[in-house]
Amino acid sequence: MGFTDVDPFVLSLTQSTGMITSVALGTAGIPIATASNNAVKAFHAFGFPDRKTGLRSLGLLLSFALLALLSLIWARI
Numbered sequence: 188m189g190f191t192d193v194d195p196f197v198l199s200l201t202q203s204t205g206m207i208t209s210v211a212l213g214t215a216g217i218p219i220a221t222a223s224n225n226a227v228k229a230f231h232a233f234g235f236p237d238r239k240t241g242l243r244s245l246g247l248l249l250s251f252a253l254l255a256l257l258s259l260i261w262a263r264i
């Protein structure tokens with residue numbers, strides 16, 4: 188998911204949730220898709236700018252990815 192935009196995936200997932208896929212699967216798929224998208228963008232952003240900006244971008248985007256995955260754990264409790 189990380190190499191392309193996440194919006195088409197999320198839209199197709201929300202349209203099929205309840206008919207083709209379960210609501211639980213649809214609910215879990217969106218944070219997973221956004222987390223993988225942010226992780227790939229983090230490494231992409233690390234490679235292009237100067238070292239300081241790249242490290243800040245890497246840390247921030249990986250933090251967003253981790254928060255998205257933590258929301259899955261929080262939702263299961």
